[in-house]
Amino acid sequence: MDKVHYYSTSNQDISLIQAQYQEFAFQRHYHLDFHIGLITQGQQKFVYKGTSYHAGAGQVVIMPPDELHDGHSNLKSGYQVNVFSVSPQWFQDLAAPKAINHTLSFSELILSDHKTFSQLHRLHELLVSQNVSQLAKDCLPFEGLSTIVDRYAQYVSKSKLQLGNQSVQTLKEYLMANLDQPVRLEQLSDLCDLSTNQFQRHFKNKMGMTPYAWLSRLRMEQSMRLIKSGVCGTEVAHQVGFYDQAHFSKAFKAAFCISPSKIS
Known part of the structure; x- marks a missing residue:
């Protein structure tokens, strides 16, 4: 049985997921944030940059933003995972001044590091708990997530992925303003400054999906952010380009395995 719970934190740049996936399979998609997944039971299988990976209990998967991947259980019994969703800017701020003029990334996709897994697992438990003071919850992410930055962060020169005479970032900003x-x-x-055929060809080559699929996922990612910030589902649907609440709810559940009304 598939069970998913989303949790907001006091920091809008960090949210949490506790999930058990058995039948649900993520189609090829991307996130706007880093997703740090702790496999607590079972095995997850996913394809990333054309290579198939397995992650089992006790391992940590660090999925960077804007990178296509899928995901499903490698066992009939499913898998359980605790996830941190962390904005790239939060990590950049944490790493400063090292990250000035550079982009923070991580040297490994899957960590087989018992100590790091245990620290992050404990952090996730504390942030979800009702018996931890608010000040502690405000401070704990800095302490807990610093571990993976100190051990596994790498810094690469900032570069712009171009589509014609514009960067992909500019295109994303345009779409975000017109969802x-x-x-x-x-x-x-x-x-x-491209023809429609040139644009589609260049876009598919560089992004790995069609402009329509990319925009559809961008709408879902933004809708999740809005739902978690407390905006009602009907308003979110309108803000991301759905004029029918039923169609929005169906698309949201297909993307995240949970109805928008169930997000806390």
């Missing part, structure tokens, strides 16, 4: 609008292919190709 509630019926965006047309011509608008995107004109923005990049």
Whole structure:
């Protein structure tokens, strides 16, 4: 049976997931944040950059933002995972001044590090607990997540992925500002000073998915952020371009294995 619980924290840059997945399979998708998953039981299988990976109990998966991957159980019995969803900017701030003019990433995708796993597992438990003071919850992420930054962070020069005469980041910002609008292919190709065919070809080559699929996921990622910030489902649906609450709820559940009304 699939069971998923999402938790907000006092820091809007950090949220938590506790989940048991058995039948649910994540299709190819990306996140806007880092997802740090602690496999507590079973085995997860996923494809990342064309390579298939397995992660089992006691291992940590660090999935960077904007990278395509899928995910499903490697066993009929399913797998259980605790996840930290952390904004890239929070990690950048944590690493400063080392990250000035550089982008923070991690040297390993899967960590087989018992000490790190135990520390992060304990941190997740404390942030979910009702018996921990608010000040402690405010301070604990800095202490707990510093571990993986100190041990596994690497810093690479900032670079812009180009599509025509625009960066992908500029394109993302444009779409984020127009999620509630019926965006047309011509608008995107004109923005990049490319023909529609050139734009689609370059986009698919660089991003690994169609512009429509990319925009659809961007809408889902933003809807999750809005739901967790307390915006009601009907308003969220309108803000991300759905004019029918039923269709929005169906798309949301297909993406996250949970209804928007169940997000705490």
